[in-house]
Amino acid sequence: MAEPTTPALTIESVSRSFGAVHAVEDLSFSLPAGGLTCLIGPNGAGKSTLVHCIAGFLEPDEGHIRLGERDVTRWSAHRRALAGLGIVFQVMRAPQLDVLESTMIGCHAWTRAGFLEGVVRPPWQWREERRIREEALRALELVGLERRARDPADALPLGHLRLLSIARVLAQRPQVLLLDEPVAGLRAAEKRQLMHVFHDLRQAGLTMLLIEHDMQFVGSVADRVIVLDRGKLIADGTPAEVREDERVIGAYLGTAAAL
């Protein structure tokens, strides 16, 4: 458990513009360790820009991003992953592997066998491989996909593919989990299943930041909701508080009837 005083993720006056468009403007918030926070906002609010900045695919013009105590603003994406950041992308292309092997990719962050060990296969490589397999199976069980472990990943339907990408990220053993619209395009039963998965992960003490459109889903899983509009933070509170907020209603007026 991290110190209660050190947030798991800190966004510190981050700005990023594209030409004259300020996609994210002087944005600050922090996530204390544990808990599920939802980030919502109408289209063009700067959600994707922020996700890319946190992931390490986009460098902010100004400001800092911290993972725990480490300033990762200038770090490459893979280094952030090694430091405990996990990302579930909205779109996942399945590799030409089976479901278990695809999940095993997630274990890359905390294992070390390289090219040479892969070719020569010393005994410790076998032991590591066994640990990877066990961890991947555990992650698949967590999302309820263990029965499809030996199916080719590219034959999975969308809902299962989303579960697979969550399983892979869990195999990564992240401290902070960033999820980009994880329930978009899923059926009600699949959403319910994900809700349970997120609930379990929160119980396990994982810090989660979820980018989401589906307000009903947000209301049922989130501890806290952060609302962005035109690159700025306009509301931050419990789902109930945010739903009553005048500025949020104004920002969403005419765009999403779900509120």
Next chain:
Amino acid sequence: MSRGGRLPGLLRLAGTLAAGAFAIWLGYQLGPGDRSLYTLMGLYAIVAIGLSLLMGFAGQISLGQGAFYALGAYTAGILTVGLDPDDRFLPEAGIDPALAVVAAPLLTGLVAAVIGVPLLRLRGHYLAFATLALHLILLAVIFAQSRFTGGQDPGLAVIEPLEVFGWQITGVTGGTARHTAIVWGLVLVTLLVALNLVGSRAGRALQAIATSERTAAAAGVNVSAYKLRLFVLSASLAGLAGALYAFMLQFLSPDAFGVFLSIQFVVMVAVGGLGSIYGAVVGAVAITWLEHELRELGTRPSLLGFDLPDQAPQVFSVGVFAVILIVVILFFPRGLLPALGDGMRRLRPARDES
């Protein structure tokens, strides 16, 4: 077993070893004429396995494998005959040929590591052009430094026979049966190395890169480092094959390393399937054989009543390979062999999917 057509690991390993043993045995059975073609197939298979990994997993098309092959050949050749052109008539001028064969892939890999850093920043067509340029530059150097490399005329004669612990491997021009057997033994080793790599943690990381570089990076894979390592590995394999080639003919000339060779390697991989390791071997054998047949056809004085010009062999090869490449890219982007495999699978009765 829910994944169709997938053999259990041990059975596949046994099959590979048996096929490898047969390939080595065949080296002793063939006559001198067929044997040199068969040796060439093995050498090209080693190059193709490396290129297939690079193209299939790093998504990089390299038109420079011929350059690494040539670099390996000249490294082994020059080290064997001696670095200083004036000393080459002395018997002790060069190093042990066996050592030269070991040094060639190391040096080739080193060169790839150095040029790979800027080259791999390029993507798609740009990398293809850059590696092609590399090949042209190397050829220009071989021509220009003829005092050192022998150039086109008189070429570089590597007469010193390849010997390992007093066991003579080459000597007779065209390659002895032992040389052929060793080449195919190395094909088997390369195959096993590649299969082991693909099935390991590093292989899964490469598979992730092949699917999406962004997702791979998000999972903690150092994408550029992995690509570079793969580039170095594929270059070293080409260098090793080139070094063995130097002792096959015992004569090196830039004519044997034209730009067309690099294109031929890409065609082998395209036919065999990107990232498919067995496919690379089959592609190399098929294309080398086809090239040989086309040259036979082209060197005939006349065909169907028409007189054939001197350029006929090259024209035939370029034409046929261009058609193969276009057909594969348009209709079988995953390669001819994987497409055949898929077709076979579809013919089988449908299995229960759940």
